[in-house]
Amino acid sequence: MFVSDEDLMMKCRKGDMSAFELLVRRYQNPLINYIHRSVNDYHRAEDLSQETFLRVFKSANRYEPTASFKSWLYTIATNLCRNEVRNRSRRNTYYLEDLVEEGEDVYHTDIMRDTRYMPDVLLEKKEQRQIIRKAFAQLPENQRVALTLVTYQDLRYEEVSEILGCSVGAVKALIHRARQKMKKLLIKAGIGEENINAKI
Amino acid sequence: MRKYKNTEFPHSHNSACEAQIASRDELSAYIDKELPAWKRYLIQQHLKKCRACAGYVQRLQKTDTFLRQSGEVEVSTDFLAGVLTRVSETTQHQRQQASLWSRVVQRLVPGLETSPRRWFRHVSILAYKLRQNIQTRSPIYIFALTFCVFTMVGVTLYPSRSDRFGQSAHAWKKSDAMHNEKLISFEVIRRDPPKRLLTTALQQK
Ligand SMILES: [Zn+2]
Numbered sequence: 001m002f003v004s005d006e007d008l009m010m011k012c013r014k015g016d017m018s019a020f021e022l023l024v025r026r027y028q029n030p031l032i033n034y035i036h037r038s039v040n041d042y043h044r045a046e047d048l049s050q051e052t053f054l055r056v057f058k059s060a061n062r063y064e065p066t067a068s069f070k071s072w073l074y075t076i077a078t079n080l081c082r083n084e085v086r087n088r089s090r091r092n093t094y095y096l097e098d099l100v101e102e103g104e105d106v107y108h109t110d111i112m113r114d115t116r117y118m119p120d121v122l123l124e125k126k127e128q129r130q131i132i133r134k135a136f137a138q139l140p141e142n143q144r145v146a147l148t149l150v151t152y153q154d155l156r157y158e159e160v161s162e163i164l165g166c167s168v169g170a171v172k173a174l175i176h177r178a179r180q181k182m183k184k185l186l187i188k189a190g191i192g193e194e195n196i197n198a199k200i
Numbered sequence: 201m202r203k204y205k206n207t208e209f210p211h212s213h214n215s216a217c218e219a220q221i222a223s224r225d226e227l228s229a230y231i232d233k234e235l236p237a238w239k240r241y242l243i244q245q246h247l248k249k250c251r252a253c254a255g256y257v258q259r260l261q262k263t264d265t266f267l268r269q270s271g272e273v274e275v276s277t278d279f280l281a282g283v284l285t286r287v288s289e290t291t292q293h294q295r296q297q298a299s300l301w302s303r304v305v306q307r308l309v310p311g312l313e314t315s316p317r318r319w320f321r322h323v324s325i326l327a328y329k330l331r332q333n334i335q336t337r338s339p340i341y342i343f344a345l346t347f348c349v350f351t352m353v354g355v356t357l358y359p360s361r362s363d364r365f366g367q368s369a370h371a372w373k374k375s376d377a378m379h380n381e382k383l384i385s386f387e388v389i390r391r392d393p394p395k396r397l398l399t400t401a402l403q404q405k
Contacts, residue, residue, distance in 0.1 A: 017284075024283050032279070033272050042273055046282075053283045054290060125271065132270040150232060151267050157234045176228035183263050191266070 005069035013060045020060075023069075024053050030153055031077060037148050038081035039088075040133060048084060052077045071162040074153065078145055078163055085141070135185040143178035150175055217253050221246040227253060231261050304353075 003019075005026070011019035031052060036045035055076050063072065136144055142164060149155040149163065157171045164171065222230065222243050229235050230243050247254045 020287070021280070021284065024280055028279055028283075029272075029275050032275050036273050045273070046276065046279060049279070050283050050286055054286050057287050058290065125269075128266075128269060129271050132267055147267075151264060152270075157229070157232070172225045172229045172234070175232070176225045179228055179260055179263055182267065183259070186263070186266065 006065045009060065009063050009069050010065060012057070013063060020057055023056070027073060028053075031073065034074065034148060034153055035077055035081055037133070037136060037152065038144070039084050040137065044084065048077070048080045051080060068159060068162070070155065071159045074149065074155065074159075075163045081145075082141070131186065131189045131191065135182055135189060138185050139178055139181055143174055143181065146171055146174045147178035147182065217250050219246060219250060219253075221250075222253070224256070227257050228260055231257060231264060 003022075005023065008019040008023050012023065028049065032045050032049045035048045035052075036042060039045055039048065052073065056073060063069075136148065139147065146160050146164065149160045150157070155163075157168050157175070161168045161171045164174075166174075222239070226235060226239070227243070230240065233240075235243070243253075247257060
């Protein structure tokens with residue numbers, strides 16, 4: 001029998017450790033992957049995921065079943081990631097800034113017009129992953145968070161709006177802009193016709 | 201940016217679509233299945249006729265499919281154990297903290313109950329509040345409350361009689377001789393009145 005996250009959380013509120021364990025098992029994989037996409041470091045991702053679950057446990061008594069558990073979990077994780085990225089940039093260790101020239105306004109250039117763009121052609125897996133991760137690191141924070149949550153965590157726009165504290169309409173616009181910028185970044189990174197011809 | 205002639209790319213979104221059935225934001229939301237059924241149906245019908253919008257949606261979908269191929273990291277097998285260890289460490293720490301506080305408050309409360317002053321009751325409420333909120337409030341708040349509580353504890357244990365405070369403060373600093381001298385003079389002064397009282401009482405009898 002499937003027990004909903006919210007029911008498990010209510011059991012956890014009463015001190016049921018097995019309910020908490022089940023929640024961790026349910027979300028450990030997507031959560032680590034989500035955090036990993038923000039911080040690009042597996043050990044930090046694991047650490048921050050543990051911290052997220054710890055915070056869930058600590059504030060279980062404040063949890064109200066009116067809020068979706070998933071949104072709540074990802075809100076905690078998103079805040080932790082924000083702090084991590086902020087601290088890192090303060091320490092000047094953010095290393096993926098060299099992909100796009102500064103000051104470029106991608107929103108006003110019509111990148112979707114370029115039909116030579118062929119992202120469906122297979123690249124080597126490792127290279128492909130690297131390109132995607134680098135491109136994600138170039139997105140403005142809210143765009144990156146929104147696109148990651150929709151693409152990889154399969155969250156609805158409404159859930160993303162709860163996490164980012166904005167309207168559903170704003171999420172819609174954010175996702176679209178993120179996709180546009182992402183496409184431009186992928187073209188810059190070589191996911192285009194010339195590059196693919198050269199490979200063949 | 202390079203400009204393309206319309207003949208090269210005749211189906212770009214802006215130039216070719218005159219129907220304006222959906223905005224670009226909506227076409228992006230369409231591939232996420234985030235539109236109401238009627239809007240979805242309208243777009244579906246429109247995409248069959250409009251190559252510009254169809255091409256735009258296709259490219260959005262290609263980007264999405266490409267991004268989804270980014271792979272996932274494997275979760276280490278001891279992750280769950282790590283979470284549970286951290287949780288049990290925290291609960292132990294919380295229990296210790298709670299028992300420490302209950303001891304402090306227990307010592308504080310009897311003194312407060314015997315005290316005639318009403319504001320001591322407010323201090324006990326503050327102490328409870330501090331115990332409940334110490335983990336969620338700001339350091340300044342915690343510091344201010346701690347300061348208040350410790351001041352109140354001090355006041356309870358050492359009632360504010362200025363002579364006693366003054367005397368003890370001097371006594372710490374003065375030499376033994378002077379200390380003894382003070383004690384003697386103190387004894388002389390304190391002993392006399394009872395004698396007189398006793399004698400007058402005896403005389404009256
Ligand atoms: Zn159209």
